[in-house]
Amino acid sequence: MSGSGGDGRNGGELSGFRIGHVPAGVGDLVSDFATEWDDVRFASRVWERETAEGVRVDLRVHVLRGDRLATLADLRDFLAEYHERDPADAAFTEFRHGELPGLVGATEAFWLVTPGVAVDVLLDATVGGQPELLAVATGVDPLT
Numbered sequence: 001m002s003g004s005g006g007d008g009r010n011g012g013e014l015s016g017f018r019i020g021h022v023p024a025g026v027g028d029l030v031s032d033f034a035t036e037w038d039d040v041r042f043a044s045r046v047w048e049r050e051t052a053e054g055v056r057v058d059l060r061v062h063v064l065r066g067d068r069l070a071t072l073a074d075l076r077d078f079l080a081e082y083h084e085r086d087p088a089d090a091a092f093t094e095f096r097h098g099e100l101p102g103l104v105g106a107t108e109a110f111w112l113v114t115p116g117v118a119v120d121v122l123l124d125a126t127v128g129g130q131p132e133l134l135a136v137a138t139g140v141d142p143l144t
Contacts, residue, residue: 013143015043015063017119020139022047025127026058037082040066058127061140062120070115072101079110079120097138106130109137 011019014032027049035042047059069075080087092103095111102111106129110120119140123133 011139012045014045014061015065016143017063017140018143019045019061019136020141021135022059023123023128023132023136027056029055038078039068040064040078040082056124058124059136060120060122061136062122064118064120065116067116069112069118072103072112075110075112075118076103079108083108095134095137097140102137104130104134104137107133109133111137113142 011022013019026047029048029050031046031048033042033044033046035044041064043063043065045061046057048055048057064075064078066078069078076090076092077087080090090105092105092108095102095104095109097111100111100113102109107125108120108122110118112118119137121133121137121140123136
């Protein structure tokens with residue numbers, strides 16, 4: 001793992017955030033990535049496992065930064081495009097990350113921290129359901 005700021009099994013630090021909860025069932029292969037897509041910069045941590053079919057991603061935490069992420073609706077639309085899904089087909093409900101509104105589905109939770117900064121958490125359904133996803137999401141907090 002590169003640039004984690006800590007032990008990835010325990011979450012650690014990622015781009016100004018602390019990941020406070022990692023489900024026990026995620027794989028031991030932990031990697032960090034920095035990418036950019038459509039003027040949004042991603043700092044990502046990925047937990048994977050080796051399977052008979054190859055590598056399976058169990059958990060992804062993305063910290064996103066970009067001017068186009070001004071509102072929660074902007075973030076939702078950006079993520080629909082990024083994940084190549086129809087926004088009308090996605091079943092998300094509201095959740096609270098402290099005082100911040102977010103959206104959560106069966107395997108993904110995201111919220112806008114401030115205009116231009118957001119967090120997106122994706123958990124494979126075989127690792128845990130929505131309660132586990134929300135435990136990961138609400139355990140991601142800014143360092144300051």
